[in-house]
Amino acid sequence: MYQTKAYSVASASASFTSDTIQRREPTERDVQIEILFCGVCHSDLHTARDEWSSVMPTTYPCVPGHEIVGRVTGIGSQVTSHGIGDLVGVGCMVDSDHICPTCQDHQEQFCHNGTYTYNSPDKHGTAPVTYGGYSESIVVDERFVLRVPANLDLAGVAPLLCAGITTYSPIRRWGDLTGKKVGVVGLGGLGHMGVKFARAFGAHVVVFTTSPHKKEDALRLGAHEVIISTNTEAMQQHAGTFNFILDTIAADHDINAYINMLGRDGNITLVGAPDTPLQVSAFALLFGRKSLSGSLIGGIEETQEMLDFCGEHSIISDVEIIPIQQINQAYERLVKSDVKYRFSIDMASLKVE
Ligand code: NAP
Ligand code: ZN
Secondary structure: OEEEEEEEEOOOOOOOEEEEEEEOOOOOOEEEEEEEEEEEOHHHHHHHOOOOOOOOOOOOOEOOOOOEEEEEEEEOOOOOOOOOOOEEEEOOEEEOOOOOHHHHOOOHHHOOOOEEOOOOEOOOOOOOEOOOOOEOEEEEEHHHOEEOOOOOOHHHHHHHHOHHHHHHHHHHHHOOOOOOEEEEEOOOHHHHHHHHHHHHOOOEEEEEEOOHHHHHHHHHHOOOEEEEOOOHHHHHHHOOOEEEEEEOOOOOOOOHHHHOOEEEEEEEEEOOOOOOOOOOOHHHHHOOOOEEEEOOOOOHHHHHHHHHHHHHHOOOOOEEEEEHHHHHHHHHHHHOOOOOOEEEEEOHHHHOO
8 A cells, every 4th residue: 555645524514634545556457547637526525515415425534536637657467458658537436346237238337336436435445435536646447547538638638537428428328419409507517518518419509507607608618599597588488499408407406497498208317416306397297298317427438438539529628727725715616606617626736735
Protein backbone atom coordinates (compact mmCIF):
# COMPACT_ATOMS: atom_id res chain seq x y z
CA MET A 1 0.00 0.00 0.00
CA TYR A 2 1.05 3.58 -0.50
CA GLN A 3 -0.24 6.92 0.68
CA THR A 4 -1.69 9.62 -1.55
CA LYS A 5 -3.13 13.08 -0.92
CA ALA A 6 -6.88 13.60 -1.15
CA TYR A 7 -9.73 15.86 -0.08
CA SER A 8 -12.39 14.24 2.08
CA VAL A 9 -15.44 15.03 4.21
CA ALA A 10 -15.71 13.54 7.70
CA SER A 11 -19.52 13.78 8.02
CA ALA A 12 -22.64 14.89 6.15
CA SER A 13 -22.33 18.43 7.50
CA ALA A 14 -18.54 18.75 7.33
CA SER A 15 -16.55 20.80 4.82
CA PHE A 16 -13.85 19.22 2.68
CA THR A 17 -10.37 19.19 4.19
CA SER A 18 -6.99 17.94 3.10
CA ASP A 19 -6.40 14.28 3.93
CA THR A 20 -4.09 11.34 3.22
CA ILE A 21 -5.53 8.02 2.05
CA GLN A 22 -4.19 4.54 1.32
CA ARG A 23 -4.16 3.05 -2.16
CA ARG A 24 -3.17 -0.50 -3.06
CA GLU A 25 -0.02 -1.16 -5.06
CA PRO A 26 -1.06 -2.22 -8.58
CA THR A 27 -1.89 -5.94 -8.76
CA GLU A 28 -1.43 -7.96 -12.00
CA ARG A 29 -4.41 -6.42 -13.82
CA ASP A 30 -4.23 -2.92 -12.29
CA VAL A 31 -3.38 0.44 -13.75
CA GLN A 32 -1.98 3.20 -11.55
CA ILE A 33 -3.02 6.68 -12.65
CA GLU A 34 -1.78 10.15 -11.72
CA ILE A 35 -5.01 12.16 -11.69
CA LEU A 36 -4.82 15.38 -13.73
CA PHE A 37 -8.45 16.58 -13.65
CA CYS A 38 -11.58 15.44 -11.85
CA GLY A 39 -15.06 16.76 -12.63
CA VAL A 40 -17.51 17.67 -9.85
CA CYS A 41 -20.79 15.80 -10.31
CA HIS A 42 -23.95 16.59 -8.35
CA SER A 43 -23.84 12.93 -7.27
CA ASP A 44 -20.61 13.77 -5.41
CA LEU A 45 -22.57 16.36 -3.45
CA HIS A 46 -25.55 14.04 -2.83
CA THR A 47 -23.09 11.45 -1.47
CA ALA A 48 -20.83 13.78 0.55
CA ARG A 49 -23.92 15.17 2.28
CA ASP A 50 -25.54 11.74 2.67
CA GLU A 51 -28.62 12.92 0.76
CA TRP A 52 -29.15 9.40 -0.62
CA SER A 53 -29.03 7.80 2.84
CA SER A 54 -32.15 5.71 2.24
CA VAL A 55 -30.68 4.04 -0.87
CA MET A 56 -26.90 4.35 -0.62
CA PRO A 57 -25.80 5.59 2.82
CA THR A 58 -22.41 7.28 2.94
CA THR A 59 -19.43 5.87 4.83
CA TYR A 60 -17.05 8.52 6.18
CA PRO A 61 -14.46 9.72 5.52
CA CYS A 62 -15.74 10.13 1.98
CA VAL A 63 -13.56 11.04 -1.03
CA PRO A 64 -15.90 11.63 -4.01
CA GLY A 65 -14.98 12.07 -7.66
CA HIS A 66 -15.91 9.84 -10.60
CA GLU A 67 -15.00 11.98 -13.58
CA ILE A 68 -11.30 11.18 -13.64
CA VAL A 69 -8.73 11.91 -16.30
CA GLY A 70 -5.06 11.19 -15.81
CA ARG A 71 -1.83 9.67 -16.99
CA VAL A 72 -0.73 6.08 -16.43
CA THR A 73 2.25 5.89 -14.06
CA GLY A 74 2.35 2.16 -13.38
CA ILE A 75 0.89 -1.11 -14.68
CA GLY A 76 0.60 -4.65 -13.36
CA SER A 77 2.46 -7.50 -15.03
CA GLN A 78 -0.61 -8.79 -16.93
CA VAL A 79 -1.94 -5.44 -18.18
CA THR A 80 -2.25 -5.35 -21.97
CA SER A 81 -4.64 -2.52 -22.78
CA HIS A 82 -2.77 0.49 -21.34
CA GLY A 83 0.86 1.53 -21.10
CA ILE A 84 2.84 3.94 -18.97
CA GLY A 85 2.32 7.53 -20.13
CA ASP A 86 -1.11 6.87 -21.73
CA LEU A 87 -3.90 9.40 -21.14
CA VAL A 88 -6.82 7.55 -19.60
CA GLY A 89 -10.18 8.07 -17.91
CA VAL A 90 -12.11 6.42 -15.08
CA GLY A 91 -15.82 6.94 -14.54
CA CYS A 92 -18.32 5.81 -11.92
CA MET A 93 -17.25 2.14 -11.75
CA VAL A 94 -13.97 0.42 -10.90
CA ASP A 95 -15.03 -3.24 -10.83
CA SER A 96 -17.79 -5.80 -11.50
CA ASP A 97 -17.96 -9.61 -11.44
CA HIS A 98 -17.55 -9.96 -15.25
CA ILE A 99 -19.50 -13.25 -15.29
CA CYS A 100 -23.16 -12.40 -14.64
CA PRO A 101 -25.55 -12.00 -17.60
CA THR A 102 -25.53 -8.24 -17.10
CA CYS A 103 -21.74 -8.04 -17.41
CA GLN A 104 -21.81 -10.45 -20.36
CA ASP A 105 -24.23 -8.01 -21.95
CA HIS A 106 -21.73 -5.13 -21.40
CA GLN A 107 -24.02 -3.44 -18.87
CA GLU A 108 -21.60 -3.52 -15.92
CA GLN A 109 -23.37 -0.56 -14.33
CA PHE A 110 -26.16 -2.95 -13.29
CA CYS A 111 -23.93 -5.77 -11.99
CA HIS A 112 -25.03 -6.79 -8.49
CA ASN A 113 -21.40 -7.32 -7.53
CA GLY A 114 -20.16 -4.08 -9.00
CA THR A 115 -17.92 -1.55 -7.27
CA TYR A 116 -18.45 2.18 -7.63
CA THR A 117 -15.45 4.46 -7.77
CA TYR A 118 -16.25 5.83 -4.32
CA ASN A 119 -18.40 4.85 -1.34
CA SER A 120 -18.50 1.16 -2.31
CA PRO A 121 -17.13 -1.66 -0.15
CA ASP A 122 -13.47 -2.06 -1.16
CA LYS A 123 -12.99 -5.65 -2.38
CA HIS A 124 -9.22 -5.29 -1.99
CA GLY A 125 -9.55 -4.37 1.68
CA THR A 126 -7.31 -1.33 1.34
CA ALA A 127 -9.92 0.85 3.05
CA PRO A 128 -13.50 0.32 4.30
CA VAL A 129 -14.84 1.89 1.11
CA THR A 130 -13.46 2.95 -2.24
CA TYR A 131 -12.10 6.48 -2.54
CA GLY A 132 -12.69 8.61 -5.64
CA GLY A 133 -10.90 11.13 -7.77
CA TYR A 134 -10.48 14.13 -5.47
CA SER A 135 -6.99 12.76 -4.97
CA GLU A 136 -3.51 12.61 -6.48
CA SER A 137 -3.63 9.07 -7.81
CA ILE A 138 -5.84 6.00 -8.13
CA VAL A 139 -5.37 2.29 -8.88
CA VAL A 140 -8.01 0.65 -11.09
CA ASP A 141 -8.56 -2.70 -12.81
CA GLU A 142 -7.56 -2.21 -16.46
CA ARG A 143 -11.02 -3.27 -17.65
CA PHE A 144 -12.46 -0.10 -16.10
CA VAL A 145 -9.85 2.24 -17.53
CA LEU A 146 -10.87 4.09 -20.70
CA ARG A 147 -8.77 5.45 -23.56
CA VAL A 148 -8.94 9.23 -23.93
CA PRO A 149 -8.82 10.71 -27.46
CA ALA A 150 -5.57 12.67 -27.90
CA ASN A 151 -7.19 15.71 -29.56
CA LEU A 152 -9.41 16.81 -26.66
CA ASP A 153 -8.73 19.27 -23.82
CA LEU A 154 -8.33 17.19 -20.67
CA ALA A 155 -10.15 19.50 -18.25
CA GLY A 156 -13.22 19.26 -20.49
CA VAL A 157 -12.84 15.50 -21.02
CA ALA A 158 -13.10 14.63 -17.32
CA PRO A 159 -16.89 15.32 -17.11
CA LEU A 160 -17.49 13.01 -20.07
CA LEU A 161 -16.75 10.07 -17.76
CA CYS A 162 -20.07 10.60 -15.94
CA ALA A 163 -22.10 13.54 -17.30
CA GLY A 164 -21.13 12.50 -20.83
CA ILE A 165 -22.01 8.81 -20.72
CA THR A 166 -25.13 9.41 -18.58
CA THR A 167 -26.65 11.57 -21.30
CA TYR A 168 -25.14 9.82 -24.34
CA SER A 169 -26.50 6.40 -23.34
CA PRO A 170 -30.25 7.17 -23.13
CA ILE A 171 -30.06 9.44 -26.18
CA ARG A 172 -28.48 6.63 -28.24
CA ARG A 173 -30.88 4.07 -26.83
CA TRP A 174 -33.89 6.09 -27.94
CA GLY A 175 -33.03 5.44 -31.60
CA ASP A 176 -32.84 7.70 -34.62
CA LEU A 177 -33.37 11.24 -33.38
CA THR A 178 -33.09 12.90 -36.78
CA GLY A 179 -35.73 15.62 -36.89
CA LYS A 180 -37.29 14.52 -33.60
CA LYS A 181 -38.23 17.08 -30.96
CA VAL A 182 -36.06 16.42 -27.92
CA GLY A 183 -36.27 18.25 -24.61
CA VAL A 184 -33.46 18.55 -22.07
CA VAL A 185 -34.66 19.57 -18.62
CA GLY A 186 -32.12 21.44 -16.47
CA LEU A 187 -29.01 23.09 -17.90
CA GLY A 188 -26.32 21.87 -15.51
CA GLY A 189 -23.49 19.36 -15.90
CA LEU A 190 -25.63 16.58 -17.35
CA GLY A 191 -28.03 18.88 -19.17
CA HIS A 192 -25.43 20.77 -21.18
CA MET A 193 -23.91 17.46 -22.35
CA GLY A 194 -27.40 16.22 -23.25
CA VAL A 195 -27.86 19.28 -25.45
CA LYS A 196 -24.56 18.66 -27.24
CA PHE A 197 -25.30 14.98 -27.91
CA ALA A 198 -28.94 15.46 -28.93
CA ARG A 199 -27.81 18.13 -31.37
CA ALA A 200 -25.00 15.93 -32.70
CA PHE A 201 -27.56 13.18 -33.39
CA GLY A 202 -29.74 15.49 -35.45
CA ALA A 203 -32.58 16.30 -33.06
CA HIS A 204 -34.52 19.55 -32.76
CA VAL A 205 -33.31 20.40 -29.26
CA VAL A 206 -35.30 22.37 -26.70
CA VAL A 207 -33.91 23.27 -23.27
CA PHE A 208 -36.20 23.66 -20.26
CA THR A 209 -34.52 25.83 -17.64
CA THR A 210 -35.49 27.62 -14.44
CA SER A 211 -32.63 30.08 -15.03
CA PRO A 212 -33.47 32.77 -17.64
CA HIS A 213 -29.85 33.95 -17.71
CA LYS A 214 -28.78 30.59 -19.19
CA LYS A 215 -30.79 31.16 -22.39
CA GLU A 216 -27.91 32.52 -24.52
CA ASP A 217 -25.63 29.71 -23.37
CA ALA A 218 -28.26 27.08 -24.16
CA LEU A 219 -28.46 28.34 -27.75
CA ARG A 220 -24.65 28.48 -28.03
CA LEU A 221 -24.40 24.92 -26.73
CA GLY A 222 -26.67 23.72 -29.52
CA ALA A 223 -30.30 24.18 -28.47
CA HIS A 224 -32.73 25.38 -31.13
CA GLU A 225 -35.18 26.75 -28.55
CA VAL A 226 -35.24 27.54 -24.85
CA ILE A 227 -38.29 27.42 -22.60
CA ILE A 228 -38.26 29.09 -19.19
CA SER A 229 -40.11 26.36 -17.30
CA THR A 230 -41.68 28.77 -14.81
CA ASN A 231 -43.49 30.51 -17.70
CA THR A 232 -46.83 28.66 -17.86
CA GLU A 233 -47.83 30.21 -21.16
CA ALA A 234 -44.60 29.14 -22.88
CA MET A 235 -45.01 25.64 -21.46
CA GLN A 236 -48.59 25.41 -22.76
CA GLN A 237 -47.53 26.40 -26.26
CA HIS A 238 -45.29 23.31 -26.47
CA ALA A 239 -47.61 20.85 -24.69
CA GLY A 240 -47.98 17.48 -26.44
CA THR A 241 -45.23 18.09 -29.00
CA PHE A 242 -42.11 16.26 -27.79
CA ASN A 243 -40.88 12.80 -28.84
CA PHE A 244 -38.31 12.42 -26.07
CA ILE A 245 -37.34 14.34 -22.93
CA LEU A 246 -34.25 13.85 -20.76
CA ASP A 247 -34.86 15.04 -17.19
CA THR A 248 -31.62 15.95 -15.38
CA ILE A 249 -33.04 17.86 -12.40
CA ALA A 250 -31.19 17.13 -9.16
CA ALA A 251 -34.03 18.21 -6.80
CA ASP A 252 -37.73 17.52 -6.24
CA HIS A 253 -39.91 18.92 -9.05
CA ASP A 254 -43.26 18.47 -10.81
CA ILE A 255 -42.49 15.84 -13.42
CA ASN A 256 -46.09 15.89 -14.67
CA ALA A 257 -45.39 19.31 -16.17
CA TYR A 258 -42.84 17.63 -18.47
CA ILE A 259 -44.90 14.47 -19.13
CA ASN A 260 -47.53 16.87 -20.46
CA MET A 261 -44.99 18.14 -22.99
CA LEU A 262 -44.78 14.67 -24.63
CA GLY A 263 -46.73 13.71 -27.72
CA ARG A 264 -48.29 10.27 -28.30
CA ASP A 265 -45.90 7.44 -27.37
CA GLY A 266 -43.38 9.96 -26.15
CA ASN A 267 -40.87 9.01 -23.48
CA ILE A 268 -39.36 10.94 -20.61
CA THR A 269 -36.18 9.44 -19.18
CA LEU A 270 -35.00 10.37 -15.71
CA VAL A 271 -31.30 10.66 -15.16
CA GLY A 272 -31.54 13.20 -12.33
CA ALA A 273 -31.70 11.54 -8.92
CA PRO A 274 -33.61 13.67 -6.38
CA ASP A 275 -33.45 12.29 -2.85
CA THR A 276 -37.25 12.27 -2.43
CA PRO A 277 -39.80 10.32 -4.56
CA LEU A 278 -41.49 12.16 -7.43
CA GLN A 279 -45.29 12.29 -7.64
CA VAL A 280 -46.43 10.93 -11.01
CA SER A 281 -49.96 11.47 -12.32
CA ALA A 282 -51.23 8.23 -13.88
CA PHE A 283 -53.48 10.23 -16.17
CA ALA A 284 -50.56 12.24 -17.51
CA LEU A 285 -49.09 8.92 -18.76
CA LEU A 286 -52.30 7.17 -19.82
CA PHE A 287 -53.52 9.79 -22.25
CA GLY A 288 -51.09 9.43 -25.13
CA ARG A 289 -49.56 6.12 -24.00
CA LYS A 290 -46.52 7.96 -22.69
CA SER A 291 -43.70 6.28 -20.82
CA LEU A 292 -41.38 7.19 -18.00
CA SER A 293 -37.96 5.52 -17.73
CA GLY A 294 -34.71 5.80 -15.86
CA SER A 295 -31.14 5.40 -16.99
CA LEU A 296 -27.89 4.88 -15.07
CA ILE A 297 -24.55 5.95 -16.60
CA GLY A 298 -23.60 3.34 -19.26
CA GLY A 299 -21.47 0.21 -19.68
CA ILE A 300 -17.72 0.35 -20.22
CA GLU A 301 -17.95 -0.51 -23.93
CA GLU A 302 -20.50 2.24 -24.48
CA THR A 303 -18.42 4.70 -22.44
CA GLN A 304 -15.46 4.05 -24.77
CA GLU A 305 -17.79 4.49 -27.76
CA MET A 306 -18.91 7.84 -26.30
CA LEU A 307 -15.32 9.02 -25.78
CA ASP A 308 -14.39 8.02 -29.33
CA PHE A 309 -17.50 9.83 -30.63
CA CYS A 310 -16.43 12.94 -28.70
CA GLY A 311 -12.94 12.67 -30.19
CA GLU A 312 -14.36 12.45 -33.71
CA HIS A 313 -16.79 15.34 -33.20
CA SER A 314 -14.58 17.49 -30.92
CA ILE A 315 -17.11 17.39 -28.10
CA ILE A 316 -16.04 18.24 -24.55
CA SER A 317 -17.74 19.66 -21.50
CA ASP A 318 -17.78 23.42 -20.86
CA VAL A 319 -15.84 23.70 -17.62
CA GLU A 320 -14.83 26.12 -14.91
CA ILE A 321 -11.42 24.93 -13.76
CA ILE A 322 -10.89 25.22 -10.01
CA PRO A 323 -8.12 24.32 -7.58
CA ILE A 324 -9.12 21.65 -5.06
CA GLN A 325 -8.92 24.31 -2.33
CA GLN A 326 -12.13 25.87 -3.78
CA ILE A 327 -14.20 22.69 -3.57
CA ASN A 328 -16.38 23.89 -0.68
CA GLN A 329 -17.37 27.08 -2.52
CA ALA A 330 -17.97 25.01 -5.66
CA TYR A 331 -20.48 22.84 -3.79
CA GLU A 332 -22.34 25.92 -2.56
CA ARG A 333 -22.60 27.15 -6.14
CA LEU A 334 -23.72 23.71 -7.36
CA VAL A 335 -26.67 23.82 -4.95
CA LYS A 336 -27.66 27.19 -6.46
CA SER A 337 -27.45 25.83 -10.06
CA ASP A 338 -24.64 28.33 -10.56
CA VAL A 339 -22.00 26.52 -12.63
CA LYS A 340 -21.12 26.89 -16.30
CA TYR A 341 -21.43 24.02 -16.77
CA ARG A 342 -19.15 21.72 -14.83
CA PHE A 343 -16.43 22.33 -12.28
CA SER A 344 -13.25 20.51 -13.23
CA ILE A 345 -10.65 20.29 -10.48
CA ASP A 346 -7.05 20.84 -11.58
CA MET A 347 -5.34 18.22 -9.45
CA ALA A 348 -1.95 19.91 -9.77
CA SER A 349 -3.36 22.15 -7.00
CA LEU A 350 -3.20 19.23 -4.59
CA LYS A 351 0.54 18.79 -5.09
CA VAL A 352 1.38 22.21 -3.64
CA GLU A 353 -0.31 21.48 -0.28
P1 NAP B 1 -26.24 20.11 -11.78
O1 NAP B 1 -25.03 20.48 -12.56
O2 NAP B 1 -26.46 20.71 -10.44
O3 NAP B 1 -27.50 20.41 -12.73
C1 NAP B 1 -28.81 20.21 -12.35
C2 NAP B 1 -29.69 21.27 -13.01
O4 NAP B 1 -31.05 21.00 -12.65
C3 NAP B 1 -29.43 22.67 -12.51
O5 NAP B 1 -28.39 23.33 -13.16
C4 NAP B 1 -30.77 23.36 -12.78
O6 NAP B 1 -30.84 23.73 -14.15
C5 NAP B 1 -31.77 22.23 -12.56
N1 NAP B 1 -32.37 22.30 -11.23
C6 NAP B 1 -31.76 22.21 -10.03
N2 NAP B 1 -32.63 22.31 -9.02
C7 NAP B 1 -33.83 22.47 -9.58
C8 NAP B 1 -35.15 22.61 -9.07
N3 NAP B 1 -35.39 22.64 -7.74
N4 NAP B 1 -36.17 22.72 -9.95
C9 NAP B 1 -35.93 22.70 -11.28
N5 NAP B 1 -34.70 22.59 -11.81
C10 NAP B 1 -33.67 22.45 -10.98
O7 NAP B 1 -26.30 18.54 -11.55
P2 NAP B 1 -25.75 17.34 -12.47
O8 NAP B 1 -24.36 17.00 -12.05
O9 NAP B 1 -26.07 17.63 -13.87
O10 NAP B 1 -26.65 16.11 -11.94
C11 NAP B 1 -28.06 16.17 -12.08
C12 NAP B 1 -28.69 14.99 -11.38
O11 NAP B 1 -28.35 13.79 -12.06
C13 NAP B 1 -28.23 14.79 -9.92
O12 NAP B 1 -29.33 14.36 -9.15
C14 NAP B 1 -27.21 13.67 -10.05
O13 NAP B 1 -27.03 12.94 -8.86
C15 NAP B 1 -27.84 12.84 -11.13
N6 NAP B 1 -26.93 11.95 -11.84
C16 NAP B 1 -27.44 10.78 -12.29
C17 NAP B 1 -26.64 9.93 -13.04
C18 NAP B 1 -27.23 8.67 -13.58
O14 NAP B 1 -26.48 7.75 -13.92
N7 NAP B 1 -28.53 8.58 -13.72
C19 NAP B 1 -25.32 10.26 -13.30
C20 NAP B 1 -24.84 11.47 -12.85
C21 NAP B 1 -25.65 12.33 -12.13
P3 NAP B 1 -31.53 25.13 -14.62
O15 NAP B 1 -30.75 26.21 -13.91
O16 NAP B 1 -31.34 25.09 -16.08
O17 NAP B 1 -32.96 25.07 -14.22
ZN1 ZN C 1 -21.68 11.60 -11.69
